[in-house]
Amino acid sequence: MSVPFDQPGECDMISIPKIGQVALVIWAAFHILTIELILNTRAYLVVPVELTLRLDRVFSTGTAGLADMMVLFLVGSVFYLGYLLLLRRVEEPGSSKISLAVLVFASVLLNVLLIIRVRIGGDVVRNITFAAAFLRGYNPYSITGYELNQLIQTGKVSAPLVAGYLDHRFDYPPITLLYYSVVLFLASDFLRAYVLTEIGLTTMRFAGSFLIYRICRLQGISYLLPVGLFLMNPLMIYSSYDGKEEALLVVLSLLSIYLFSLRKTSMSGIALALSTLTKYVTVLYWPILALYERKIRQSLLLSLGYVATVLAISGPFLVGSPFVFSFVFWQMSRPCNSLLNIFCYDAANPFSIARFVAGLAYLSIFAVLAISVRSERGFSRMTGMLTAATIIAVIFARSFFIWYLDWFSISIYFAQKKATFSYILPLILPLVAVPSLFG
Numbered sequence: 001m002s003v004p005f006d007q008p009g010e011c012d013m014i015s016i017p018k019i020g021q022v023a024l025v026i027w028a029a030f031h032i033l034t035i036e037l038i039l040n041t042r043a044y045l046v047v048p049v050e051l052t053l054r055l056d057r058v059f060s061t062g063t064a065g066l067a068d069m070m071v072l073f074l075v076g077s078v079f080y081l082g083y084l085l086l087l088r089r090v091e092e093p094g095s096s097k098i099s100l101a102v103l104v105f106a107s108v109l110l111n112v113l114l115i116i117r118v119r120i121g122g123d124v125v126r127n128i129t130f131a132a133a134f135l136r137g138y139n140p141y142s143i144t145g146y147e148l149n150q151l152i153q154t155g156k157v158s159a160p161l162v163a164g165y166l167d168h169r170f171d172y173p174p175i176t177l178l179y180y181s182v183v184l185f186l187a188s189d190f191l192r193a194y195v196l197t198e199i200g201l202t203t204m205r206f207a208g209s210f211l212i213y214r215i216c217r218l219q220g221i222s223y224l225l226p227v228g229l230f231l232m233n234p235l236m237i238y239s240s241y242d243g244k245e246e247a248l249l250v251v252l253s254l255l256s257i258y259l260f261s262l263r264k265t266s267m268s269g270i271a272l273a274l275s276t277l278t279k280y281v282t283v284l285y286w287p288i289l290a291l292y293e294r295k296i297r298q299s300l301l302l303s304l305g306y307v308a309t310v311l312a313i314s315g316p317f318l319v320g321s322p323f324v325f326s327f328v329f330w331q332m333s334r335p336c337n338s339l340l341n342i343f344c345y346d347a348a349n350p351f352s353i354a355r356f357v358a359g360l361a362y363l364s365i366f367a368v369l370a371i372s373v374r375s376e377r378g379f380s381r382m383t384g385m386l387t388a389a390t391i392i393a394v395i396f397a398r399s400f401f402i403w404y405l406d407w408f409s410i411s412i413y414f415a416q417k418k419a420t421f422s423y424i425l426p427l428i429l430p431l432v433a434v435p436s437l438f439g
Helices: 010-041 049-059 068-087 093-115 123-135 145-153 174-186 190-219 224-231 234-240 246-261 265-276 280-291 296-318 325-333 353-375 378-396 402-410 417-423 425-438
Strands: none
Touching (some): 049 425, 068 234, 068 425, 174 190, 246 265, 246 280, 280 378, 378 402, 402 425
16 A cells, blocks of 8 residues: 655654764764864964954964864864754654764764874973872972972972963862872873873763763753764863863763762762862852752751862871962952953043943853743753853853863753753853953
8 A cells, every 4th residue: 555645754753863874974074084183284384373362352262373273173162053953853763873983983083183193281291290299298289389489390299381371370179189189190291191181071972961861860951962063062171281180170060960860969069069179160060959959957068078078188288288269269360361251341531432342242142041041950950050050151151261161061961952052152151252252
């Protein structure tokens, strides 16, 4: 019997996800080839120096004078939006595993392409040098870069000299210090330590994608879109190309949410504390998780695990040193360099177009978020609140670097399909600072 024209046949039903998978493969291949072409030809060098400096004010890559990070981010953002459109069309149960396998393979290949071009520089060099001092028994929170260089020159510490921020002690909390110390201990020389740092952070990112997958399964959320977008986040370039430790913060926070979903409340508090001891920004998530279920016992268990872990790990460094408080106070008093912070915009002209546009942009973002969160329930509402807290942390920080946008990975990928706006927040937010490009 023939199939009526108004009723789709079996072949039509099967072809829809297959077409989506083919399109996904083509898009991923095009993504890989484009990134390889940019890196091989150094296409970013065609960006004029003046425009590069202006772009660096907006995107704050920490690499003034080079446009490579900005070009990779902008190109990656275009592909990210393409993945968002494609993955929404191939979420049928039978096609999710195949599509996810394509994305994992493509992401691994992209990260390999970036890791083999690893460059040495930035905070990572300082972090490894301070880790070398720590392994020799020195408290990195009690010595400055000047003092560390003296130890290196007298042969007491074997490491490259500190080149920048010489008046600073080690700037990051203990978990970050321990990570670099373990990496340096496992490596036999500095170059291997740097490469191992990149490989470790990239591995952390893939661990983060697995945690997102597990959380989605626990919460009954379709996993293809969240995991796929996490893997193809354009900010992944900083994990494998410039060694930013945001991957540690993200994976430990995701572990906290995973344990929270399993109702292992105290363990969730411990994991969140470890994340905070990587970078302090996740202290903002503590009250949201603690008060989410509005149960006194659960709140106390999570808070006890959190506070006890912070004090236990920080305690040894608090004795005889200012710990990281010197860095926190410096951050609070440093000149504001963030174009996302409307209180930093054109201090001499409080009614500048940049302030006005930024203010309207933030109001619009929070309005859309408020509507989305209000329509959600349970877990999705909680993660919406985490996203709002992240936005507050980013826009009120006195400094901004583009890898800060990776903080959104902790929560936005649990948005439902109707809250697609959340998925593109890391791409929207830098646009708030675009008026500064025009002076």
